[in-house]
Amino acid sequence: MPVTLVEVAARAGVSPATVSRVLNGNYPxxxxxxxxxxxxxxxxxxxxxxxxxxxxHSTSGIVGVVLNDxxxxxxxxxxxxxxxxxxxxxxxxxxxxxEGDPEQExxxxxxxxxxxxxxxxxxxxxxxxxxxxxEATARAKGMLxxxxxxxxxxxxxxxxxxxxxxxxxxxxGGSAAITRHLLDLGHRRIAYITGPDGRTTTTSRLAxxxxxxxxxxxxxxxxLVVHGDFxxxxxxxxxxxxLAADADFTxxxxxxxxxxxxxxxxxxxxxxxxPDDVSxxxxxxxxxxxxxxxxxxxxxxxxxxxxxxxxxxxFGPSDQDSVVTVPTALVPRESTAAPAAx
Amino acid sequence: MPVTLVEVAARAGVSPATVSRVLNGNYPxxxxxxxxxxxxxxxxxxxxxxxxxxxxHSTSGIVGVVLNDxxxxxxxxxxxxxxxxxxxxxxxxxxxxxEGDPEQExxxxxxxxxxxxxxxxxxxxxxxxxxxxxEATARAKGMLxxxxxxxxxxxxxxxxxxxxxxxxxxxxGGSAAITRHLLDLGHRRIAYITGPDGRTTTTSRLAxxxxxxxxxxxxxxxxLVVHGDFxxxxxxxxxxxxLAADADFTxxxxxxxxxxxxxxxxxxxxxxxxPDDVSxxxxxxxxxxxxxxxxxxxxxxxxxxxxxxxxxxxFGPSDQDSVVTVPTALVPRESTAAPAAx
DNA sequence: CTGTTAGCGCCTTCAA
DNA sequence: TTGAAGGCGCTAACAG
Numbered sequence: 001m002p003v004t005l006v007e008v009a010a011r012a013g014v015s016p017a018t019v020s021r022v023l024n025g026n027y028p029x030x031x032x033x034x035x036x037x038x039x040x041x042x043x044x045x046x047x048x049x050x051x052x053x054x055x056x057h058s059t060s061g062i063v064g065v066v067l068n069d070x071x072x073x074x075x076x077x078x079x080x081x082x083x084x085x086x087x088x089x090x091x092x093x094x095x096x097x098x099e100g101d102p103e104q105e106x107x108x109x110x111x112x113x114x115x116x117x118x119x120x121x122x123x124x125x126x127x128x129x130x131x132x133x134x135e136a137t138a139r140a141k142g143m144l145x146x147x148x149x150x151x152x153x154x155x156x157x158x159x160x161x162x163x164x165x166x167x168x169x170x171x172x173g174g175s176a177a178i179t180r181h182l183l184d185l186g187h188r189r190i191a192y193i194t195g196p197d198g199r200t201t202t203t204s205r206l207a208x209x210x211x212x213x214x215x216x217x218x219x220x221x222x223x224l225v226v227h228g229d230f231x232x233x234x235x236x237x238x239x240x241x242x243l244a245a246d247a248d249f250t251x252x253x254x255x256x257x258x259x260x261x262x263x264x265x266x267x268x269x270x271x272x273x274x275p276d277d278v279s280x281x282x283x284x285x286x287x288x289x290x291x292x293x294x295x296x297x298x299x300x301x302x303x304x305x306x307x308x309x310x311x312x313x314x315f316g317p318s319d320q321d322s323v324v325t326v327p328t329a330l331v332p333r334e335s336t337a338a339p340a341a342x
Numbered sequence: 343m344p345v346t347l348v349e350v351a352a353r354a355g356v357s358p359a360t361v362s363r364v365l366n367g368n369y370p371x372x373x374x375x376x377x378x379x380x381x382x383x384x385x386x387x388x389x390x391x392x393x394x395x396x397x398x399h400s401t402s403g404i405v406g407v408v409l410n411d412x413x414x415x416x417x418x419x420x421x422x423x424x425x426x427x428x429x430x431x432x433x434x435x436x437x438x439x440x441e442g443d444p445e446q447e448x449x450x451x452x453x454x455x456x457x458x459x460x461x462x463x464x465x466x467x468x469x470x471x472x473x474x475x476x477e478a479t480a481r482a483k484g485m486l487x488x489x490x491x492x493x494x495x496x497x498x499x500x501x502x503x504x505x506x507x508x509x510x511x512x513x514x515g516g517s518a519a520i521t522r523h524l525l526d527l528g529h530r531r532i533a534y535i536t537g538p539d540g541r542t543t544t545t546s547r548l549a550x551x552x553x554x555x556x557x558x559x560x561x562x563x564x565x566l567v568v569h570g571d572f573x574x575x576x577x578x579x580x581x582x583x584x585l586a587a588d589a590d591f592t593x594x595x596x597x598x599x600x601x602x603x604x605x606x607x608x609x610x611x612x613x614x615x616x617p618d619d620v621s622x623x624x625x626x627x628x629x630x631x632x633x634x635x636x637x638x639x640x641x642x643x644x645x646x647x648x649x650x651x652x653x654x655x656x657f658g659p660s661d662q663d664s665v666v667t668v669p670t671a672l673v674p675r676e677s678t679a680a681p682a683a684x
Numbered sequence: 685c686t687g688t689t690a691g692c693g694c695c696t697t698c699a700a
Numbered sequence: 701t702t703g704a705a706g707g708c709g710c711t712a713a714c715a716g
């Protein structure tokens with residue numbers, strides 16, 4: 001149904017090759033001929049078939065992005081950066097929501113490979129399951145050997161020998177920094193609501209928290225760590241569990257800002273004032289951190305920049321695999337304060 | 343670099359045609375042959391070249407989504423629905439952020455046409471500029487005549503004769519409903535912070551507000567309508583302008599929840615309690631509506647469902663262009679209450 | 685400067 | 701049940 005180059009050629013009274021040359025502009029064509037061709041292109045409303053072109057070049061101009069859920073503000077931020085950087089080089093970014101399901105993730109990888117994506121960017125925490133790791137590494141090798149660049153984004157490289165570039169977030173560092181912030185305010189009994197179990201991000205953020213406590217010589221009561229995921233609901237449930245267990249804490253550090261938002265709610269519902277009675281801190285500095293009242297103290301993660309960096313690595317000149325670690329920064333706001341005396 | 347079907351054929355000791363038949367499964371092949379072919383496919387880690395296939399079928403399996411900004415929760419919600427529905431039919435969704443710029447929007451349309459997208463879904467409010475309308479209508483006709491389905495989502499059809507399917511949001515209706523909610527609580531001096539000027543969504547939400555007031559016989563002071571966009575900042579600035587002008591109001595209705603969140607902030611900063619001194623209401627029921635304190639009274643818009651509906655229209659059996667209007671629903675929460683006496 | 689030719693990877697007749 | 705041949709739309713050689 002769409003117009004083809006041959007039809008344009010016929011209309012302009014030239015050969016297909018000439019039309020192609022006008023379109024691509026990498027070749028001398030007489031001005032008058034060019035005019036006629038462009039005229040015909042406009043009249044027929046012709047657009048080159050990207051597939052036919054991809055067949056020749058074995059490059060498609062598409063960037064695959066595989067993430068848990070693009071409507072989650074964390075992923076949305078990164079995806080935005082990727083999309084922007086890709087668009088600047090006339091590349092199309094294809095977003096695939098894996099819902100955190102490895103099977104779906106692999107299925108999308110396959111689809112993208114079929115479309116000969118120039119690069120695939122895997123965003124977000126990875127399962128720590130060794131079986132997954134093995135499979136992922138194998139897939140990664142497959143993609144690379146078939147000419148698709150692979151970038152891991154927000155997750156560490158699956159192993160020493162695993163190929164591909166990596167944009168890591170300094171999760172442990174940021175987590176330690178915000179923990180020290182709470183310690184500096186005078187908190188000693190800090191509860192922690194984790195992310196989903198068995199994910200790299202969860203582990204490293206928790207590790208940062210523990211290490212900062214250890215460094216300060218503060219012991220962590222085991223009942224102060226409650227498991228959750230990255231949702232508001234987890235924050236609410238986490239605080240409710242802490243309160244039900246009558247746990248003794250003056251601050252809550254949450255795996256991310258959504259969890260922190262949920263925690264603030266639950267605390268308020270239980271009649272505890274934030275930060276007067278309990279301080280709450282989050283992570284990621286999502287846009288919603290300033291919707292929460294009091295505004296969340298959190299750790300800024302430059303999401304959009306991470307996305308751009310990933311594209312840069314994907315198409316950068318460097319042929320060797322590189323690892324970039326993006327720094328994080330403490331953002332003190334109103335949800336944290338010194339603990340009440342006593 | 344990637345493996346081709348011919349190589350698989352060679353490895354399996356059969357002809358390319360046979361491999362193709364095994365892959366597509368629409369044709370009888372001897373069981374033993376099938377086995378050998380599948381073996382070869384696995385060994386070589388072969389994936390069909392989607393471009394070569396697209397060349398034959400003139401269908402690509404991709405759905406283009408053009409929106410302002412996928413990291414905006416409104417668009418993110420719709421995009422999520424689209425992506426889910428598309429994935430269920432093995433289609434890839436390509437997200438393009440136009441940043442609200444018509445030129446970029448058209449550029450993406452061009453790109454998507456080049457990729458022979460099976461359908462293009464245009465999401466979000468459209469400029470009301472007649473020049474834009476004309477251009478958009480022309481483009482739409484072009485796409486359709488070249489075999490790409492077009493669905494407008496969250497914007498009205500550009501005109502009577504404009505082609506394509508439409509998923510409309512009942513903006514005027516929802517806006518009228520929430521206005522009545524405020525009226526029922528006893529508010530008479532309601533300020534309104536609008537969306538960006540000259541956009542269909544802005545206009546229809548404002549119209550709903552006005553019509554509900556008119557219906558109730560309440561006159562609207564012109565200084566109570568302040569212009570903004572769909573951001574938190576606009577909400578903040580809007581309230582500050584109202585306060586600076588010493589405007590007389592007991593409630594603020596915002597164009598969406600982000601604006602409402604900003605409004606709540608500014609009111610609190612000015613020492614006005616919500617809802618005791620001033621009620622605030624939003625629109626869209628974005629996830630962040632419950633992060634705001636007090637939780638926002640708003641109008642629920644089924645974003646994900648809208649996305650799914652759009653895909654349905656795009657690939658549904660119906661050949662005629664259809665218009666679906668998605669209903670909205672009032673969600674009363676804590677940010678609205680009866681005005682203080684006096 | 686322009687036209688002709690061949691082929692990218694695959695699928696679909698048509699024959700065998 | 702399988703193979704051979706042609707062509708989808710385009711571009712990169714190679715002539716002219």
